[in-house]
Amino acid sequence: MGWHSNREFFVSWEELHRATRELAHRQLPAEQYKGVIAVSRGGLVPAAIIARELNLRTVDCVAVSSYAHDQQKDELALLKDVSATEDGEGFLVVDDLVDTGNTLKFLRKRLPKAKFITVYAKPAGIELVDDYVADLEQETWIHFPWDMHLHYVEPLAGQES
Numbered sequence: 441m442g443w444h445s446n447r448e449f450f451v452s453w454e455e456l457h458r459a460t461r462e463l464a465h466r467q468l469p470a471e472q473y474k475g476v477i478a479v480s481r482g483g484l485v486p487a488a489i490i491a492r493e494l495n496l497r498t499v500d501c502v503a504v505s506s507y508a509h510d511q512q513k514d515e516l517a518l519l520k521d522v523s524a525t526e527d528g529e530g531f532l533v534v535d536d537l538v539d540t541g542n543t544l545k546f547l548r549k550r551l552p553k554a555k556f557i558t559v560y561a562k563p564a565g566i567e568l569v570d571d572y573v574a575d576l577e578q579e580t581w582i583h584f585p586w587d588m589h590l591h592y593v594e595p596l597a598g599q600e601s
């Protein structure tokens with residue numbers, strides 16, 4: 441597992457690779473799928489790993505953005521639609537995580553026959569995802585490796601006061 445406190449969960453490249461391979465393994469047999477749809481941008485790296493493991497060469501992506509529709513509610517808009525399929529039948533839609541579930545709720549309307557999978561899931565979004573590898577508390581923020589940088593940390597003994 442990645443290093444985590446109650447409120448933050450830091451995922452290394454190795455851990456992301458391991459967890460995503462586990463997710464791929466759970467989707468076997470690969471022959472039942474036509475391809476993979478990444479939810480850009482967080483789903484791009486996991487989707488590439490899954491496409492490699494399942495030997496799927498058709499890889500499409502969908503891009504969504506949230507915008508303030510009125511003072512209270514954020515709504516989602518499709519920035520880039522898929523072209524590989526009409527309704528998602530035979531496709532795996534891959535994202536890095538499901539949090540509130542808003543993104544997947546929106547995409548399920550667009551791709552009702554696809555299978556939706558994420559590496560991580562928080563409780564509010566679990567019903568929206570068909571498979572995932574690890575669940576985390578709703579309050580925990582996940583830091584993905586592409587958002588991080590290795591840096592020096594003082595030894596514990598040097599931090600005593």
Ligand SMILES: O=P(O)(O)OC[C@H]1O[C@H](OP(=O)(O)OP(=O)(O)O)[C@H](O)[C@@H]1O
Pocket residue numbers: 479480481482483535536537538539540541542543544565
């Ligand atoms: O379940 P939800 O509450 O919708 O949250 C999950 C989504 O939020 C993040 O993407 P984000 O929209 O921040 O964009 P990014 O993938 O480009 O980082 C994450 O990659 C998921 O796609």
Ligand code: HPA
Pocket residue numbers: 537539580581582583584
């Ligand atoms: O926990 C998270 N980490 C990174 N991006 C996110 N987008 C929604 N929730 C998260």
Ligand SMILES: [Mg+2]
Pocket residue numbers: 479480481482483535
């Ligand atoms: Mg995303």
